[in-house]
C-alpha cells in the first residue's frame with residue numbers, strides 16, 4: 001500500500017496514505033537530549049536480551065502510573081517495536097492446530113503472524129453500528145477447545161474504537177472462563193480524546209493474570225516509529241520463553257534505542273503525542289473526512305474530494 005501511495009504521489013496526486021500509522025512530527029526534545037548524553041558516555045555494546053534495567057523499571061513505573069496495575073521488571077521484554085513483541089509471542093505460543101481469535105477489522109500483521117506459525121486466525125466480524133466492537137456473545141461463540149489466544153487491540157487500529165471499562169470487563173469475563181491467552185495490544189492507549197479513559201485489561205484480569213499479556217511501545221505515544229522500541233509485559237513463565245525466542249533472533253533491541261525511551265528525570269518528560277497541537281488540529285478534519293468515505297471496508301483507493309476540500313486528493317486505505 002505504501003508503494004502504491006508513493007506511485008500515486010510520483011504521478012502528481014496529493015495522497016493521504018493510511019498504510020502506516022505515523023505521527024507527522026518529531027519526538028519530544030527530551031528523547032534527543034537523553035540520546036546525546038548517552039552517546040557521550042558510550043552505548044555501543046550488547047544489552048541484556050530482555051532490555052536494560054532502567055528502561056524496564058521505567059516501563060513498569062509508567063504502567064503503574066497510567067494503567068493502574070504494577071508489573072515487575074522480570075515480566076517485561078523490550079523488543080524491536082511492538083510488532084516484534086507480537087511476533088515473539090506468536091513464536092512462543094502458537095502451534096499448528098491452534099486457533100487465534102482476532103476481531104475484524106484488524107491490524108494487518110495479526111493474522112499473518114498467526115499463519116506464519118502454522119496456526120489459524122479466527123475472525124470475529126464487527127459492525128460499524130456496534131462501534132466495531134466485539135460483543136461478549138460473538139466472542140463466546142468464537143472460542144473453541146483449540147483457541148490458544150485472543151488478540152484484542154484497544155484503542156483499535158484500524159477502526160479507532162476503544163472499549164470502555166464495562167465493555168472490556170464483559171469480554172474479560174468471557175475470556176476468564178476459557179484456557180486461552182489474552183493478548184492486549186495497547187499501543188494506542190495514550191492517544192485517546194474527548195475525556196475517554198483507557199482501561200487496561202490487566203486491571204480487570206484478576207486471577208487470570210497468568211494468561212494475560214500487554215503489548216505496548218513508543219512508536220505512537222512518543223512519535224518514535226523509527227526508533228523501533230516496543231515491549232510485552234507477560235507472566236514470568238512466558239517472559240522466560242520470550243527471552244529464549246528473542247535470544248536466538250535479535251538478541252536485544254538496539255542499546256541506543258533503549259536509551260531513547262529511558263527517562264532521565266521528571267514527570268513532564270512523559271507528555272505524549274496525544275497532547276501535540278498537530279494531532280489536535282488534524283483529528284477533527286480527519287474524522288470528518290473519513291466519515292464521508294463511502295465504503296472504507298471494501299475500498300482500495302477512494303477519492304474524497306468534498307471532505308478534504310482538495311479536488312485531486314486520493315485516500316489510499318486498507319485494513
Ligand SMILES: Cc1ncc(COP(=O)(O)O)c(C=O)c1O
Pocket residue numbers: 020021080081082083084107153156157185187216217218219225229230
Ligand atoms: C495496532 C498496532 N499494533 C502494533 C503496531 C506496531 O508498532 P511498532 O512495531 O512500530 O511498535 C502497530 C503499528 O502500526 C499497530 O498499529
